[in-house]
Amino acid sequence: MKMEQLLLKLKQSLLIPVVAVDNLESVIPLAQILEKAGIKFLEITYRNENAGKALQILKEQHFDLTLGAGTIRTLDQAKDAIENGAQFMVSPGFNREIIQYCHQQDIPFIPGVDSTLSIELAVAEGLRTLKFFPAGISGGSKWLKAVKGPYFDIKFIPTGGISIENLGDYASLSNVVGIGGSFLAPKSLINQKDWDQIFTICVEALSIVNKLKNKE
Ligand code: 3PG
Numbered sequence: 576m577k578m579e580q581l582l583l584k585l586k587q588s589l590l591i592p593v594v595a596v597d598n599l600e601s602v603i604p605l606a607q608i609l610e611k612a613g614i615k616f617l618e619i620t621y622r623n624e625n626a627g628k629a630l631q632i633l634k635e636q637h638f639d640l641t642l643g644a645g646t647i648r649t650l651d652q653a654k655d656a657i658e659n660g661a662q663f664m665v666s667p668g669f670n671r672e673i674i675q676y677c678h679q680q681d682i683p684f685i686p687g688v689d690s691t692l693s694i695e696l697a698v699a700e701g702l703r704t705l706k707f708f709p710a711g712i713s714g715g716s717k718w719l720k721a722v723k724g725p726y727f728d729i730k731f732i733p734t735g736g737i738s739i740e741n742l743g744d745y746a747s748l749s750n751v752v753g754i755g756g757s758f759l760a761p762k763s764l765i766n767q768k769d770w771d772q773i774f775t776i777c778v779e780a781l782s783i784v785n786k787l788k789n790k791e
Contacts, residue, residue: 634660711736
């Protein structure tokens with residue numbers, strides 16, 4: 576998938592649930608409930624040994640979900656994620672080796688930034704779509720509004736500390752092209768198999784986003 580295609584898809588549906596899979600049996604019911612709620616993305620994080628297998632299961636089932644691999648901090652993780660069907664990659668930070676590898680593989684890579692310095696580093700690598708992480712404690716929507724002037728050509732995917740309560744602060748900003756978070760499918764609810772509650776959260780989040788999108 577090309578970055579342009581990813582951005583078009585994000586335009587239709589901003590929300591990216593970020594999930595670390597504790598139990599592989601939860602992957603299919605989780606994807607089913609996200610799909611039913613109208614979610615279009617799922618980011619599986621490389622925070623445990625299940626990530627590659629979880630991506631593989633999702634790929635084989637052909638869900639209507641664009642698959643991301645998150646917490647990509649090493650080249651081996653990037654290779655594993657591509658092999659298992661990840662369509663885009665996200666990192667909490669900035670790793671030039673991975674950026675270059677993903678560029679060669681023609682797969683969108685979204686590095687994490689939290690400062691003007693890291694924005695500049697990413698721009699120097701030719702990247703224009705960046706994860707703002709950890710958004711909540713790094714200045715939240717105020718930071719995004721402040722950087723919009725000087726970095727008018729840069730788009731952000733705030734992640735980290737986003738909740739149903741503050742989602743609206745981010746959704747209306749014109750430099751926000753996606754919003755990531757574990758709040759859409761919290762680990763506790765996945766482990767309790769509380770699919771109904773995850774459905775309710777996602778439907779509410781989508782309705783907030785649809786009301787506020789491009790309202791700035
Ligand atoms: C991530 O991996 O992007 C974040 O850990 C998600 O942050 P959250 O749990 O605060 O949503």
